[in-house]
Amino acid sequence: MYSAAAAAAASPPRRDFISVTLSPEEAAVGAGGYNNSKAWRRRSCWRKWKQLSRLQRSVILFLFAFLAVCGVISYTSMGESWKALTSKSSDDQRTESEIPGLKLANPAVLPAPWKADANLGNYPELSPQKPPKPPHVRRGPSNLQIKAPRKDMRLKNQHDTSRVAEELVQADKEEKTEKSVISWRGAVIEPDQSTEPPSSKKKEPEKPSSVEAEDQKEPVPINDRQMAVIEAFRHAWKGYKEFAWGHDELKPLSKSYSEWFGLGLTLIDALDTMWILGLKEEFEEARKWVANNLVFDKNVDVNLFESTIRILGGLLSTYHLSGDSLFLEKAKDIGNRLMPAFRTPSKIPYSDVNIGRGTAHPPRWTSDSTVAEVTSIQLEFRELSRLTGDQKFQKAVDEVMKHVHTLSGKNDGLVPMFINTNSGQFTHLGVYTLGARADSYYEYLLKQWIQGGKKENELLEDYMRAIEGVKQHLLQRSQPKQLTFVGELAHGHFSAKMDHLVCFLPGTLALGAHNGLTADHMKLAEALIETCYQMYAQVETGLSPEIVHFNLHAQKGHKDVEIKPADRHNLLRPETVESLFYMYRFTGDKKYQDWGWEILQNFNKYTRVPTGGYTSINNVQNPSNPEPRDKMESFFLGETLKYMFLLFSDDVDLINLDKYVFNTEAHPLPIWVPA
Ligand code: DMJ
Numbered sequence: 001m002y003s004a005a006a007a008a009a010a011s012p013p014r015r016d017f018i019s020v021t022l023s024p025e026e027a028a029v030g031a032g033g034y035n036n037s038k039a040w041r042r043r044s045c046w047r048k049w050k051q052l053s054r055l056q057r058s059v060i061l062f063l064f065a066f067l068a069v070c071g072v073i074s075y076t077s078m079g080e081s082w083k084a085l086t087s088k089s090s091d092d093q094r095t096e097s098e099i100p101g102l103k104l105a106n107p108a109v110l111p112a113p114w115k116a117d118a119n120l121g122n123y124p125e126l127s128p129q130k131p132p133k134p135p136h137v138r139r140g141p142s143n144l145q146i147k148a149p150r151k152d153m154r155l156k157n158q159h160d161t162s163r164v165a166e167e168l169v170q171a172d173k174e175e176k177t178e179k180s181v182i183s184w185r186g187a188v189i190e191p192d193q194s195t196e197p198p199s200s201k202k203k204e205p206e207k208p209s210s211v212e213a214e215d216q217k218e219p220v221p222i223n224d225r226q227m228a229v230i231e232a233f234r235h236a237w238k239g240y241k242e243f244a245w246g247h248d249e250l251k252p253l254s255k256s257y258s259e260w261f262g263l264g265l266t267l268i269d270a271l272d273t274m275w276i277l278g279l280k281e282e283f284e285e286a287r288k289w290v291a292n293n294l295v296f297d298k299n300v301d302v303n304l305f306e307s308t309i310r311i312l313g314g315l316l317s318t319y320h321l322s323g324d325s326l327f328l329e330k331a332k333d334i335g336n337r338l339m340p341a342f343r344t345p346s347k348i349p350y351s352d353v354n355i356g357r358g359t360a361h362p363p364r365w366t367s368d369s370t371v372a373e374v375t376s377i378q379l380e381f382r383e384l385s386r387l388t389g390d391q392k393f394q395k396a397v398d399e400v401m402k403h404v405h406t407l408s409g410k411n412d413g414l415v416p417m418f419i420n421t422n423s424g425q426f427t428h429l430g431v432y433t434l435g436a437r438a439d440s441y442y443e444y445l446l447k448q449w450i451q452g453g454k455k456e457n458e459l460l461e462d463y464m465r466a467i468e469g470v471k472q473h474l475l476q477r478s479q480p481k482q483l484t485f486v487g488e489l490a491h492g493h494f495s496a497k498m499d500h501l502v503c504f505l506p507g508t509l510a511l512g513a514h515n516g517l518t519a520d521h522m523k524l525a526e527a528l529i530e531t532c533y534q535m536y537a538q539v540e541t542g543l544s545p546e547i548v549h550f551n552l553h554a555q556k557g558h559k560d561v562e563i564k565p566a567d568r569h570n571l572l573r574p575e576t577v578e579s580l581f582y583m584y585r586f587t588g589d590k591k592y593q594d595w596g597w598e599i600l601q602n603f604n605k606y607t608r609v610p611t612g613g614y615t616s617i618n619n620v621q622n623p624s625n626p627e628p629r630d631k632m633e634s635f636f637l638g639e640t641l642k643y644m645f646l647l648f649s650d651d652v653d654l655i656n657l658d659k660y661v662f663n664t665e666a667h668p669l670p671i672w673v674p675a
């Protein structure tokens with residue numbers, strides 16, 4: 001059979017060449033008579049030029065002229081829209097000495113919680129909340145130069161088709177060591193030149209952010225839906241108080257409790273929710289328990305991630321909202337007790353710490369840690385350093401992020417689920433998800449970048465690249481409704497499986513877009529939140545299961561969402577409500593409030609236990625018997641109800657998203673800004 005390869009082999013290869021005759025001197029070079037003097041080199045070039053044919057010279061001259069014209073054109077057209085970034089690499093920017101130059105975006109304080117009316121039906125008697133307008137607040141992104149989108153612009157109306165990730169990847173290829181510009185249409189991001197240079201002095205501990213506001217804005221009255229959230233919270237709290245006070249979780253059916261760490265998990269997780277909801281009495285009672293009964297000097301193993309996001313995060317945010325130093329003292333205590341987790345060969349922390357003994361260890365069956373766990377403790381430890389002036393907390397967690405940034409084994413920014421604490425390398429390569437074990441890695445890339453004043457470019461790069469990875473490998477559309485969903489990839493095989501946990505993503509994407517990232521992200525957020533809502537709406541109880549599988553092929557009588565028997569449970573998780581909150585804040589589209597309202601009603605219908613508390617259920621597909629599990633997770637009070645309350649609020653200053661960043665357990669922490 002005749003083939004092109006055979007033909008190529010038969011005929012001698014054709015070569016294009018320019019013949020150059022060597023002069024005696026040049027011949028001498030070949031013979032070893034090389035003379036590197038300037039005069040010799042000049043002479044030699046001139047001779048070579050003269051030896052070229054007229055055609056050859058014309059071609060070269062034309063090329064030079066062409067390049068010069070191109071240079072002039074590109075200089076004039078790009079000069080307007082591109083800013084050269086003269087800062088050093090982001091690595092340099094992330095030194096610990098940078099922190100002293102940072103201050104709170106807002107000497108933020110919410111008003112002391114007012115007493116909500118004990119009469120649940122008597123909403124109008126409640127005094128309205130008075131969120132103060134902090135003085136000299138810098139509104140909008142703090143140290144970005146954002147062009148185009150105004151602060152109050154509804155991002156959903158933007159039509160930005162720029163290719164951010166491609167630009168980032170391209171820029172990275174061109175500049176391996178020094179990244180100077182991250183830019184895309186609609187937003188040019190550059191470091192704030194007014195940022196104080198990092199100081200090498202040991203920083204002073206930060207003051208609490210609870211400073212009285214100078215001018216008060218008009219109070220925004222609590223509306224009926226918010227009141228319904230307050231009522232739900234009180235009902236949950238009633239069960240906890242009666243049957244589980246000071247214990248980790250309420251078991252509302254058996255009217256008892258379960259212990260995980262034995263640290264009053266629900267109570268601590270709920271502190272800032274009570275503050276935000278204005279439940280003064282409940283807050284004061286809980287504060288008393290913290291003051292008198294919360295003791296960390298206990299021979300108990302805790303999970304580093306869970307205790308960081310729930311306990312450390314909860315204490316820090318409560319300290320910021322209330323200004324009460326009790327919570328900072330407790331935060332310092334638990335923070336110090338968690339530090340032994342970082343004593344590993346690779347500095348990738350172990351999953352578990354004994355907070356009484358000061359020892360840490362991985363799970364019994366492996367020396368791996370979960371990637372999401374080791375990369376989602378940074379907001380809290382960084383804030384603890386800022387507040388205490390002790391850099392060791394930030395240093396430990398920053399080191400983890402820097403290390404993960406350099407690791408191989410990623411797939412277009414997507415990370416595997418496990419990392420080894422000895423080698424520091426990813427393990428179980430080839431499986432990529434935005435669900436369990438990887439989810440909050442992506443969330444914390446963006447949120448750390450926001451927390452730190454949008455200067456840590458490596459975090460932003462990793463985030464942008466990962467979202468491109470999601471688009472490239474994990475996005476699909478379901479049938480029949482064409483819902484955009486995020487599936488999983490296992491060794492090259494796509495699975496149409498999506499955890500409810502992934503529903504954090506629309507909110508995170510929207511937060512990024514609000515902070516100046518490409519409007520493409522907002523469009524994706526809009527598509528994904530619709531999908532997350534459908535994960536509730538297409539189910540018999542109107543509550544989402546833990547995991548869904550989407551139909552990729554239209555089949556008569558089949559919905560988009562399929563549920564496997566093992567995945568039918570609902571743990572009262574917050575992710576969809578969380579994203580609804582962000583979407584409403586940034587778009588003002590009331591449909592997001594309405595969707596959240598439906599969800600709250602279904603929680604009330606199927607998970608509320610009459611004697612107090614709410615329960616996880618085993619079967620979202622059976623409205624006549626959803627099979628209560630007899631457990632109320634602490635995040636129902638820490639997150640789900642808090643995000644519901646915020647979703648139904650029209651007060652953008654009730655946890656202003658330009659001043660606070662929520663940790664992955666819904667505890668708001670202040671955004672740092674330059675002095
Ligand atoms: C919470 O502890 C946090 O939101 C975490 O990021 C994921 N799991 C639960 C809620 O689903």
